[in-house]
Amino acid sequence: MNTLEVRNLKKTFKLSKKQQKIEKTNQKLKIAVNDLSFTAYPGEIFGLLGPNGAGKTTCLRAISTLIKPDKGDIFVGDSSVINDPVSVRSKIGFLTSELKLEDHFTPNYLYTYFSKLHGIEDNIIEERKDGFFKKFGINEFKEVKVGDLSTGMKQKVSIAISLVHNPDFIIFDEPTNGLDVLTARSVMDYLVELKENGKTVILSTHILSVVDKLCDRVGIIINGKMKLCDTIENVLKRDENSDLEEIFFNLVKEEKLQEGVL
């Protein structure tokens, strides 16, 4: 089954003296994610919410196999990120601002290059490339070096490249960041299309209106822990007088009060 299951994920990072200074702590270890669990299902968009430093990016990086969990595991379909990272990588399409494209190459070249790394046959590469480039309006710019493209066009190329292998699992981290309204809209529409095609989509964003509009379920991470994980409908039912933003804000406030920060 095409579910993506994060099971009791824990990840700690060693803090350098410089980082200890920045974080104003004497502790040598920082728990980025602690005992985090959730499941994303096919045909749904699972929203991942959380304030800065909550652990969203760490979680997404662990899913993408860029980092290894200290404890717990993540199952992408039946592949474990610990035991079979290569298989996981072949199943996911990952997009984050952390992943950049080489400025020197053209979208056409990079699309083919990454397709080949995914082991896709030449005729399928061309067919998919045509489809993507047409859909995102890249055709006109396909021979322009990435370094000369606008931010929006670069993002569209990144999306196309992250999906060269038609993955069943799509993990997008802030996909609409820095995009104009029209481009952002086309990206969101595409996410819905992916969901309708039965893909499992995880979306991490700060824009609550996007979550509200697109996501079927949402997980709110604060201080590396899953504070709330439910359908948007049920989350909104928690306080019928509040919208998603208010509920999110209250959860963060509650956590900070417990910590004694506020």
Added chain:
Amino acid sequence: MKNILTIFRKEFYRVISDRRLVFTAILLPGLAIYIMYSFIGSAIGGELEDITQHKMIIYTENMPTDFQNFLYAQTVNPEFHDYALADHDEVEQQILTGEVDMIIIFSSTFEQDIENQIVSDIMIYYNPGEKYSESSYHQITNIISLYSDNIGIERHGDTYYAFTLESEIIMDSEKASGQQFAMLLPMLIIMFLFSGAMSIGPDSIAGEKERGTIATLLITPVKRSEIAIGKVLSLTTISMLSATSSFIGIMFSLPKLMASGGQLDIFIYDAWDIIMLFSVLLATVLVIAGLVAVLSAYAKSIKEASMLILPFYFVSMALGISTMFSGEASTNLWVYFLPIYSSVNLIIAILTFDISVTAFFITVSTSLIYVAIFVYILTRLFQSEKIMFQK
């Protein structure tokens, strides 16, 4: 002025607050120069010591006992053989191969001529292509000159021209050309190979880390070891092309450059020599590309990678320089297990037509082992989230 100081402080702090940068930009140059010059010093010292330790082998004819005693008085104690009793062709062949250092033939009436103040003559045959023969020639001619002065003063109370000294060269011109190439090329070749790898290595790996494009590659289902091998091979190819271009340029320009110093023929090498030379170059460039790739993967930025590679570049150059003074390949087989130094020696051996199959095999096979080790380390570095994503 205030702004200038503010900018100065910021730039200065930028460097001194980064321990790695302090080491690579300030301490390393001094250390590298010390290492390089120490290498050169010990190479020259070793070469001089080697020549001093060498016992000259000289064939003589009609050598006066007086001259022999004079030589001993100068603390020169060669192994003398009688040229008159020897097979002349065989001795000449031994001079060619460097087994014999020289032949000194005194006139049959040498002693009488001296007594009668008739200008006599001495003939020397030697091989300037062999280091012991060349150094023996210089040493002996100096002593002969002293002997001439001594004869004049002691026997006749005045310096006069007691005899003429003539010399003739017995030399394999191909080997001599080869030796001239061997003195210059190893250092230049290593330098070209290294600079080729250095010009693209840091950008290819550290640059990808710095620009954030490495993560895009790391989330593809390609094995880390395949990424490592791909990177090393591309580095190798570019470095090889760069070195080949430089090598051809040097081979054709050297005869012109050294036109005044003798004849250098670049067509003395046959296809087999060229194939062996390229095999060694390929093995060497693989090692260099592996090393550059590992250092670039470890570094956080292109700048840091370049700084980390620099000391290895200096050491390699020093290894090349260290052999410039002898122009001869080492006969110690252990040398051929050492990366880069083995290549330097093997290049010399090929250029001087003195190649040993065992040395060739050891160098090429150990180079491949070193590359495998570098690829393994590189794979591990690509697997390390700390190394790949450190800020």
